[in-house]
Amino acid sequence: MLILSKIIPTKFFSTLQLVPFLPTLKFSSHALTNRQKFLTKEAVNTLLKSCSSNPYQLKQIHALLLTSGLSIKNSLLTHLLTCFIVLGDMLYVRQLFDEMHKPRTFLWNTLIRGYVQNDQPKEAAFIYKRMNLLGVRPDSFTFPFVIKACAELPEFKAAGPAAHAQVVKYGIEFVAVVRTELMIMYVKLGELGLADFLFKTMVERDLVAWNAFIAACAQNGYGMNALALFREMGSTGTRPDAVSLVSALSVCGQLGCSDTGEEIYRIAREEGIECNIIVENARLDMHMKCGNIDFATELFEKIPCGNVISWSTMISGYAINGESEKALSLFSRMQSEGLRTNYVTYLGVLSACSHAGLVSQGWRYFNLMSRSDDESIKPRKEHYACMVDLLGRSGRLEEAYNFIRSMPIEPDSGVWGALLGACVIHQNLELGQLAAHCLYELAPDVASYQVLMSNMYASAGRWDFVKKVRQRMRKKGVRKLAAYSSVEHNGELHFFYGGDRSHPQSEIIYEKLDCLIKQMKSMGYSSKTNSVFHDVDLEEKESIISTHSEKLAIVFALINVGPDRPIRVIKNLRICDDCHTFSKFVSQISLREIIMRDKIRFHHFRNGVCSCKDFW
Template sequence: MPMDLYQLLRTCTSTRRLRSLHALLIISGRIHDVFFPTTLINLYSRLSDLRSAALSFSRTPNKNIFSFNSIIATYIHHGLPLDAGYCFKSLLLAGPRVRPDEFTFPVALKASLDLKYGKAMHSLVGKLGLGWNVFVSSSLMRMYSRFGAVRDAEKVFVEMPERDSGAWNAMVSGFCQNGMADDAVRIFSEMVTEGVRVDRITIASVLPVCAPLDDFLLGVSIHVFTIKQGLDVELFVSNALIDMYAKLGSVESARQVFDDMLDRDLVTWNSIIGAYEQSGNPRTALQLHSEMQRSGVQSDVLTLVSLASAVAESGTVRSGQSVHAYITRRGWEADDIIAGNAIVDMYAKLGKVELAQRMFDKMPVRDVISWNTLLTGYSQNGLANEAIEIYETMEQHEGITPIQGTLVSVLPAYSHVGALQKGMRIHGQAIRIGLHSDLYVGTCLIDMYAKCGRLNEAIVLFEQEVPRASSGPWNAIIAGYGIHGHGEQALSIFTQMEQERVKPDNVTFVSLLSACSHAGLVDGGQRYFQVMQSKYGIRPAVKHYACMVDLLGRAGHLDAAYGFIRTMPIEPDSGVWGALLGACRVHGNVELGALASKFLFEIDPENVGYYVLLSNMYAKAGKWDGVNDVRSLARRRHLQKTPGWSSIEVNNKVNVFFTGNQSHPQYEDICKEMVILLAKMKSLGYVPDYSFVLQDVEEDEKEHILSNHSERLAITFGIMNTTPKTPIQIFKNLRVCGDCHNATKFISRITEREIIVRDSNRFHHFKDGNCSCRDYW
């Protein structure tokens, strides 16, 4: 009996057994039974034996539509749309006896690789009169949605003679996948009001739009709805709920759903691990991963990507390397670009930029995110010049267009080194790709213009371009006024911010307090330190305390500053003591300076800047024992001075000078020019101040050291390479040395140049032998 044979075939669990039964069918001649070829294709397909399936198909003498449908489905299910498309074409050429039917299209449509092909399929459906079938029409809708043609999908939906839940679902997910969240929700509500049966697929399709809409209430009401319908027990639904709650910021609700689940699959675990990782609980994420392993669920590449992010936030380089090794072992780093990017990001966040770079170099394919990740890695590890280099290399690679994140990463690097012309080029780029009014890009542009000395451009952007409903742009412009010494304007911007009801955050007050400090507005600073707490409920962080110490100290209230530190409810850090030490240096209070140094040498013993400051103070006061003590302490601790560097942008090229670095091609010429300048300066009364030389060397060597300071090299280079009497703008990574500060005053007078120096602290505008800077050295 043939039925017995079919049943026997269906019980095959190995392709070997199936093949021997197949041979038996051929020998016995039973293979000519019309049902066998199709059954065999389907069974081989189920056992993933594509070769045998294809062979059965090609050996079928009179192929009927069942055989065609099965072989097409086989290829689609095994991810081979090209082969499926080929079979579909041969079906069309097979003659009038076999034609595609309503079973063919739902599968065959998945083989369409572009909209044009899909539209041809649609017109074929019309010619064959198959549009009445819900499966066919829903599949057409999915095809259109896949290529972004949601309106065409909607047309099919509207014109369908009858619609089942699947058709409605196709409409909901079509809108969702094309980012049309409002329409998706609209269709979903229509479904409910028209009494169409909502199933787990509807829910799993519509839940992901709650997060982009930022609509927590919608999410909760859908959740309630699923409970009423008894759909909350469905795995897909629960998984989507976890993700929805996590993305809307409620990890607790996500956890509640997770805890209530009876079955969990890989997606469940990935979602909850991702939820904790994204919400700043990397440790919990790592714990959950161990729990997942204990419950016997195998990780996939998505798990590892979340794990890499969690390790980046809280892990060690060791655990980072084991995540990396796991990904390599599974072969994911070669064929998953996201996994590669995650590793680059992880190493960069762990401070291992070399390892990040090595991973980046190894990646076979890179996208714009890969470049962004590496760029941000350099930038956030303080390697602005390297970040810039990466950006410029990226620009030379065709086919990579910068996105928001690219500009947001590269602009601070340009701000950092004071590369105005390059920054302006990015501004142009932002305009071209329509991102110049973007909140984040705009904020970075404001910051860039302010830090590159163009406060006016920053103001224009703030006033006219950038959306100002959130604190970011306000913080940037307040800080901009601050570093340029315009404290009053910074305060008035803050007043305006309050009037426009924009909520200030902790960054706002850091900017505001430091603006007060630079401008000597002691009362204002103290008032806003109170306002921050009483009116806005922001508890001062250590950064705010450092600003206050700076504010009091700079203004000469050294004892008040010290008293303020004594009453701090939190542990003062190096920023706080450093502010006090800096103030002591300015006002010549050696004892208090020594006290501050004592703390600094404990908290931050590697930072050589503090040793330099203290030594300078002793030198200025003529306390040579003190100088020697500090120097030998620094030597004992094997401290090397942070390499100081200055940069100047000439003809769109950034020239970087390191202190004492003689490798610049024009070094010889710069030295000659410097000798001439120095003679003129001395004739006008310039006397080198050797207290700024930490090295223990002879006097004439000291003069050589001072004139090899990076800022001096950069300024001289600028004088030689720019039009006479035009302004010169320099950037220095550390604070400008006091002797260079004095020297620059003379240089500005001799060369009749305006010289603008931005150092790690503020702007100095030198003009006619004076400096705008309120601090004295």
């Protein structure tokens, strides 16, 4: 009793004393001998649950169970391991596992699951390999996790297909859970055809399989495929649930098609699931990502029980729309109402500061986080990256660099990438090269960093270095993302690439574009060719820049979208200097509002002025 009272909170003592005499599990430890009680499985589970967030107590319970001299039931052992997995203490899980004599398959499965759930896919794959070497036969419970691990190992491209081969070897490729994981894995690898084949040939194609496929597409840049699947699902008579709707809404946010998004929300109403907070949050986010700030605000105020995600969504939404004041005042409201915040909330707050160049405010929030007693909101790598972005974008490059050097945690590619981005804007070749050097080590395959480097050298006129970077990209097979812009019109998305003439209205678009540029030139516009990073003459630079995708998209919208509606353009990369000026002129000439979302933020153009105040 003495020992127990030390490790078990007193309030659970009564639970222990009240349990019925069901001999599911017997404690014969010294602590209980004088009472000779038998405990039920439920009681032990209650006990474990009560301590499940305290590794110290859990470890003591485990020690007590061992000294009791009794064999521990499998259910209890799994529960115990699961507690440590949830706590992220994989070292202890591994220690327990290694102490076991000939662990059975389900324990191997638990260990693999632990590594996967704690973002250690390499370890998971390693354990699977060892399992094979020792001749332990994997089962249908092993593979969902092994496949998931393989999908997280893009550096071993063959791992996923190899796992698939094993699945076939063991004859479990038609087990729904296993097949679903395979589908998700192939989508991540970009093999949509294979994923589709697995889906179409599934024996039990249930709602979860549909949702898994839709979500996998939605989360891996195949938004159009996700929407097509969502529609196909409806036409085959499978009714969507909250999960399907959330994925579909998220796609509409990514693609910037809020008309389609509202259509999807109407389905939620028809199905009677519109009061689900996750669906409501997805709708808020969708509107924020489409630039519908006022409507999203109205919806937000009407949500009866918003959670931390609703608030964070709004804060980040205001931030990307350039409404930093609204973002910061909403955060103050959260604080004054005593609402819980989390690390994502702070990312929104810092990004609001960054988009508006509010350096001293940014420092204030960052220090607030650092001083917090709550461990969960101590600054993480992402917050450091935000601060580097804020300082760097404001031209304080040295301060940003010193900030990185003072970091208590190892800076990652996000942090160095933020510095590199700032160096490109402020043309600091020296620091930029330093950042580039680190990025070659940390993220050699990320195209956007290589493009930044190449652009930095190009604007400094160092074409020899530009050539080097491009050669390295070719050698590594790193491909630059082609720039495109899109416009939603009558529920359909129209895509435009630079210099693209494939759109059926191309002729009239180019004609109108020509007229506009002439008119703008008479008003003082001259093209800014500083963002053409090719070693070509001025005339060619002007020609490249005059048919950038966003210009084509804007003109398309001018021709087609009714004058009572704003022009909405989504761009997959950042807007260039010239297109920014162009958009300001167009908003002035045509008296139309142009809402353009680039890769990281919105630009709302009205009467020749942009909401970003030319700071982006």
